[in-house]
Amino acid sequence: MSAAPDLLFRTLADPTRRAIFERLCREGEQTVGALTARSGVSQPAVSKHLGALKQAGLVRDRHEGRQTHYSARPGALNPLIDWTGRMAGFWQKRLDALDDLLKRMDQ
Amino acid sequence: MSAAPDLLFRTLADPTRRAIFERLCREGEQTVGALTARSGVSQPAVSKHLGALKQAGLVRDRHEGRQTHYSARPGALNPLIDWTGRMAGFWQKRLDALDDLLKRMDQ
DNA sequence: TACATCCATAACTTCCCAGTTATGGATCTT
């Protein structure tokens, strides 16, 4: 069930897509048009990225008339935080084990 | 100087490569042969992944005779932790601003 | 109604990258 980090890493690996997500985090809800304006790519490309972000649970969309508003869902980053924490944890655990060993050797 | 997260995300996006890094975190230093044995891919593929991990600063290598030992460098994950923290921070900051606004409207 | 705007999807092209096999240098073994 470690599939969550995989999708998150894959989704955030693309710079354009990550930039869109960052903008949504910084500036809050945005329409597709607003995001397209300063993205450097075409509108369909932005829509596709937003689709990927949505599938990864990183954004929400809200329809209002003919425009769609997207907003970030930072909670979706939790599996990423967990993963990094786990990696650091393994490291620490092995350090502790080494520490123990050294203490036992010391006496 | 936000190039660090980019390289990290790109490097960790590949499942095989991330699995190698995870094993190094969990079990500590490993030779290329040991990593290849349970990786599901060929030895050259593993070498290539290790090269990518090394270039991203995620692993160290140590030569000993004809074998090369690789070990994880969890400190390299710091830019990732910073990035996620920053995203969550933006979110929180906007929540606080909203809170302020509501308070001012309330009185 | 007719036209314009906003967004999503389809169809296509291009390019990057993960994987392979082949090979060679370096080191250990006999």
Added chain:
DNA sequence: AAGATCCATAACTGGGAAGTTATGGATGTA
């Protein structure tokens, strides 16, 4: 010295994904 083992690099192939243009549905506006 000869053979075997470990690893890295080169050369190549295939698949996927990010980008484009074209288009259409839905909604707002004249």
